[in-house]
Structures are given as C-alpha cells and as structure tokens.
Amino acid sequence: MRKLVTEKKFLAIAFLLIALGVFVGWGRVHRVGADINSTYEKLKVLTDVLAIVERNYVEPVNVSNLIHGAINGMLETLDPHSNFMSPDVFKEMQTETRGSFGGVGFEITIRDKVLTVVAPIEDTPAFRAGIQSGDQILRINGKSTKDMNLMDAVKLMRGPQGTQVTITIMRQGFTEPKDITLTRATIPIRSVRSRMLEEGYGYIKINQFIEKTHADMKTALSKLESKEGTLKGLILDLRNDPGGLLEQAVKVADEFLEAGLIVYTEGRVEGQKMKFYAQKKAKEHDYPLIVLVNAGSASAAEIVAGALQDHGRAVILGTPTFGKGSVQTIIPLEDGSAIRLTTARYYTPNGRSIQAQGIVPDIIVADLMPESRRAAPPRLMREKDLEHHLKGEEEKTVPGKTPEKILDKPKKGEVVVSPERQEDPPLERALELLKTWQILNKIVKQKAA
Numbered sequence: 001m002r003k004l005v006t007e008k009k010f011l012a013i014a015f016l017l018i019a020l021g022v023f024v025g026w027g028r029v030h031r032v033g034a035d036i037n038s039t040y041e042k043l044k045v046l047t048d049v050l051a052i053v054e055r056n057y058v059e060p061v062n063v064s065n066l067i068h069g070a071i072n073g074m075l076e077t078l079d080p081h082s083n084f085m086s087p088d089v090f091k092e093m094q095t096e097t098r099g100s101f102g103g104v105g106f107e108i109t110i111r112d113k114v115l116t117v118v119a120p121i122e123d124t125p126a127f128r129a130g131i132q133s134g135d136q137i138l139r140i141n142g143k144s145t146k147d148m149n150l151m152d153a154v155k156l157m158r159g160p161q162g163t164q165v166t167i168t169i170m171r172q173g174f175t176e177p178k179d180i181t182l183t184r185a186t187i188p189i190r191s192v193r194s195r196m197l198e199e200g201y202g203y204i205k206i207n208q209f210i211e212k213t214h215a216d217m218k219t220a221l222s223k224l225e226s227k228e229g230t231l232k233g234l235i236l237d238l239r240n241d242p243g244g245l246l247e248q249a250v251k252v253a254d255e256f257l258e259a260g261l262i263v264y265t266e267g268r269v270e271g272q273k274m275k276f277y278a279q280k281k282a283k284e285h286d287y288p289l290i291v292l293v294n295a296g297s298a299s300a301a302e303i304v305a306g307a308l309q310d311h312g313r314a315v316i317l318g319t320p321t322f323g324k325g326s327v328q329t330i331i332p333l334e335d336g337s338a339i340r341l342t343t344a345r346y347y348t349p350n351g352r353s354i355q356a357q358g359i360v361p362d363i364i365v366a367d368l369m370p371e372s373r374r375a376a377p378p379r380l381m382r383e384k385d386l387e388h389h390l391k392g393e394e395e396k397t398v399p400g401k402t403p404e405k406i407l408d409k410p411k412k413g414e415v416v417v418s419p420e421r422q423e424d425p426p427l428e429r430a431l432e433l434l435k436t437w438q439i440l441n442k443i444v445k446q447k448a449a
Contacts, residue, residue, distance in 0.1 A: 209244030243299025325354025
C-alpha cells in the first residue's frame, strides 16, 4: 500500500513536469507533442526506484529530497544553465536580482565537472582576496565539490554578513591547492559606477544587470553630461559583467539607439519568438561610444554589445566575450521551489547567434591584471568550454570546428598596448581612440569649411 501511494505521488509530480512542456515568459503552457503513454512507461522505472530506495535504504529517507534530486538530475542532463532551485535558493535568487545578498562575491559554473569561477564581482571579499576567473574550487569549508551542483555550492557559500567560509582553490601555475578564508559580506550589487576620466570623457561601468541598472545608468549619464556641458565621448565598461535581466539589457542598449531591433529570441514554439525594438526618445546621446568587453562579459552584457555593434553605434574593444546566448525561464513550483529552464536562443539585430560564439570585438586589446593579482596567466573560459553546453550555430553547421580559438590572442597587425606602460590597456586604448575621434572630426570640419 505504501509503495502504491509513493508511486502515485511521484507520477503526479512527473505529470506536472510533462504538462509544463516548454514554458514561456508570459506563463503560457504548451503541450509537448510526445507520446504520453510511452513517457509514462519510462516514468514507471523512476517510481520503482523511488519505492525500492524508500523501502530498502539503510536509513530512513526524505521522499521530498529524493524527488528534488531526481528533478535536479533530469535538468542537469540538458545544459549548464538549466537547474532546480530549492525553496530557499529560489528565494535568494529573487533577492539577488533586486540588489543585494549575503556572500563572498563571484560567479561560478561547472567546467570539466569541476566547480569553476567565471568572474569575481568588483569590490567584494572574493575580488579583494585575489580570486580569478578560471580558479577551480575543490572544497568549501572542507567539503569536496566533486559532483556538487551549482545550487548546492551557492548555498554553502552564501550566509550572514561577518561569518566566514574557507574555499580551497587550484589555479594554473599553482603546485598545490590553496585555502582562502573569506569573510562574508552583504554584497550590494552596485550595478553602475561612473566617473569622468578627463574633461569631456566619461566612463560608466555596469557590474551586473539587476532591476535598477537602467535607472542608475540614466542617473550616471545625467551627472556626466552636466559636469562638463557636453560629453565628447563615453566608455561603457561591460568587462566581467555576468549578465542578468533581459529587460534591463534592452533598456540600456535602447538608451544609445534611436530606432531598430535590439535583440530577438528563437525557441521551439511561437510564444518564445520575441523581438525587442529601440524607442524614440526626447534626448539622444549622440557622442562617440566605445564598449569594453572580455571573456567575463556574458548574457545581457553580450546583448548590449551585439546590438550597439550591429547598429554601428559603438566600437567594441577588448577580447571575445563568454558566449552565453540562451534564454532561461524561471518556472515556480507549488512547493516554493522552481526550475530554471533554457527555452530559447538570443540573436543580435543582424541575426548573429551569441550562443557558444560570443561577440568578437572590433579592436582586440587584452586585459592586464594588476601586479598584485598576476599570480599566473588567466585561464580563459567561455560557454563553449562547458560540458553539455547548447551548441552554437557555427558548431552545428561546421562539425569539429572550434570557433574563435585564434581570437584568444591578438591577430597579426592588431594593436595591443604595452603591459609595461599601462595598468588597464583596454581603458587607456579606448580613451586614446575617443581623443583621436575628436581630432579627426575637427580636421574634417576645417577641410569642409
């Protein structure tokens, strides 16, 4: 009798997942055109395993944990960005997109089955401790991360401000793993930072796209434009920006475009085919714009860079971006948990797929890490390096070809600022280009006169 109840409970949950099928942003549900009877026959194996484990395992088991584990395992077979969130993790995720969370301050992913840092968040405990992109996290508080999923790792590293967490990392150039103890802090995701580099030349850094990013950027623009009258040029820094909310990326790109397509998505069903356009604005920012990117620029950051590049509105400078061009839809479940499911791909206005290819800058200039953080050459990591990643268009059409491999290093003839001369070559190069832009414009106007 107990077995029958357990099987009915599991089948009910399984049916709910099947019925969800492919879920879209408006909450509409589409039935998958699969043979339901055949699917139920396969699910019978799962219910049998659940009953066997519940009845025979050496200690009593929590059925809810088993079911959550089965769901998580199911989603992990899809791609690196589809996963299950327990109720507490889902709640933390919602808090994070609103602007703050308690933790250490870096983005992580799974690479070659190892927990790996994508990028540290600027001005956080992790950043100040010298955590680098590509660092492998082997243990968290002594617990091995082998076979640990992303959500469990995040849960271990999050915590109240002032408490400590020790992570064991391995880095290219290390002879043995190193323990680093970090004191957790409330990580206020200060999404936007700005300053005047020189008279007439502004700088805006977007660290992550959260609910208030566009509003904060507009405030920063107003201050920069009012300080010196009219800006001669602006540098928009999207380096190590892991992405965030799609709507904010669209608004940021729209701020610099007068009209036209910003980004569009393609999925399996009609409801996932969305297009986002620039809107006419009362005030245009008509000064030259340079966007800085690197391998840590992902998702929403790539949408902004791709749109501005396709419209010829900005010069993109730096190194090829991460290549995360897939759409994740958050689907809440009735017990307070949720699943994050990849439902579509992003494309730039000119129809370029971002997935596993990224945005290639117009001008290649490599980042230079400060001396205090230059323990070893950074191990570049991108979407195409992740296990089970969603294949990009070029990967699908040209089997065996690895796109962009040569772009990790500058091409012959491309300008790279000498590391000995500059602490931040991309930023210095961008400022130099903006000044040149102004000089050339003056020459053209004088010739015309």
